Amino acid sequence: MPYSKWGAKTCCLCEDGHFARTGVCIGCDAGMCRTYFHVTCAQREGLLSEAHSEEVDQADPFYAHCKMHTDKMHLRRRRRNWLSLQLRIKQRQLEYQQVGYSDTPEQLRMRRKLAKYRTKYLNHKTLRNPPWVPTQKMPRLLTTSASAVRKLMLKAELMGIDTQSLEIQEADVAALVDIHKKWHIQPAFSVEFIGYYLDRNNRLSSMKRGLEELLDANSQLQDEQQALRQKYDQYKAGWDPDAIGFRHVWDSPAKGYPHIPRSSFSLEDTPTSMPFRPCQVP
Ligand SMILES: [Zn+2]
Ligand SMILES: [Zn+2]
Structure with missing residues (x-):
């Protein structure tokens, strides 16, 4: 195996x-x-x-x-x-x-038979091929051996180590490892709940801080939106529906697209030779 x-x-x-x-x-x-x-x-x-x-x-x-x-x-x-x-x-x-139990005739007969079978087995063993045993030592964990575990427990007992309290301590540490991910722990006088309670206070303060930051960002963005909306309304009011024609747009760029600064258009760039083709609407 x-x-x-x-x-x-x-x-x-x-x-x-x-x-x-x-x-x-x-x-x-x-x-x-x-x-x-x-x-x-x-x-x-x-x-x-x-x-x-x-x-x-x-x-x-x-x-x-x-x-x-x-x-x-x-x-x-x-x-x-x-x-x-x-x-x-x-x-x-x-x-x-019980005293004298092994001297009863039945027991004597049984032991005689047992001795006979033992000698028979030993004779058979000498004739049989020796079983294969691993030629090199192979490692396995000490804790997988029940006798080793028993001896280690005895050793701890002799050394005066309280293994039970150590186990409880270990369980507490294990319970606290991912306490910051847990919610809704039943109130009790347990290490888990107290750890959760203390961590929850930290969590709440950091969440409050985060909320304040987000509210600040929100008001800032709302101000920005207000300003943009005002600008948009302003430009919309200055919009000339007659300027929808293609040639008009090219001829007077600032009229159709007032948000494009006039300086970005120069007369040389204006394609005056471009033929005007109105859109075909079916
Ligand atoms: Zn099954
Ligand atoms: Zn078992």
């Missing part, structure tokens, strides 16, 4: 979040479903199933489906099975711990 699979997906069923990224997770077998979980967590929740008898010859006869893709009845039944199995294991452990 490629090492990149370790810790690649987060288990959504883990009871302790510290272990959600340890080991290898499998995905829900329903098409397109993007739910991942540990096999043991799935077993605890009753999400594992075997293939039906007619499909047994396929390579992987076991299925895992997430809670959404499992029948509720099956889920409850399998969960009950798992709980009863756990109870039975506990019961057996208690029985084994």
Whole structure:
């Protein structure tokens, strides 16, 4: 199995979040479903199933489906099975711990058989080809190993580090990261709301400043428009409807287009030889 699979997906069923990224997770077998979980967590929740008898010859006869893709009845039944199995294991452990339990004839027979099978297995192992092991060391994250996580937690405990308060602190910092983008946070005595409240004050003052600037710009533009409108009305009043003729325009530029200064036209530029053709209106 490629090492990149370790810790690649987060288990959504883990009871302790510290272990959600340890080991290898499998995905829900329903098409397109993007739910991942540990096999043991799935077993605890009753999400594992075997293939039906007619499909047994396929390579992987076991299925895992997430809670959404499992029948509720099956889920409850399998969960009950798992709980009863756990109870039975506990019961057996208690029985084994009782004095004289391992000396009963049944236990002696079982242990004799076990020893026989053990020697058989060891003989078989010596005859078999040794399994392939990676020849070079491959890196993988320390936090993908559940035992390493357990040891690190124990170390923190022994060093007197309060991991819980550190976690709360980290969550607070994470909540404050994009506080300036959030609106409508429910009022509460939480770090998030207080951060939002303080940031909102800053936001309001900067918005007020922006509003003042925009109002200034608006009045300035309105003044400008007023002046332009006056100028426009002035020119419109001086407009001569007789000057619409083409030759008139060319002959006396200042009459038809009073906004063009007279000085920009010189007599040499005026195309007097241009034939006048009135527009044809159908
Ligand atoms: Zn898990
Ligand atoms: Zn699913």
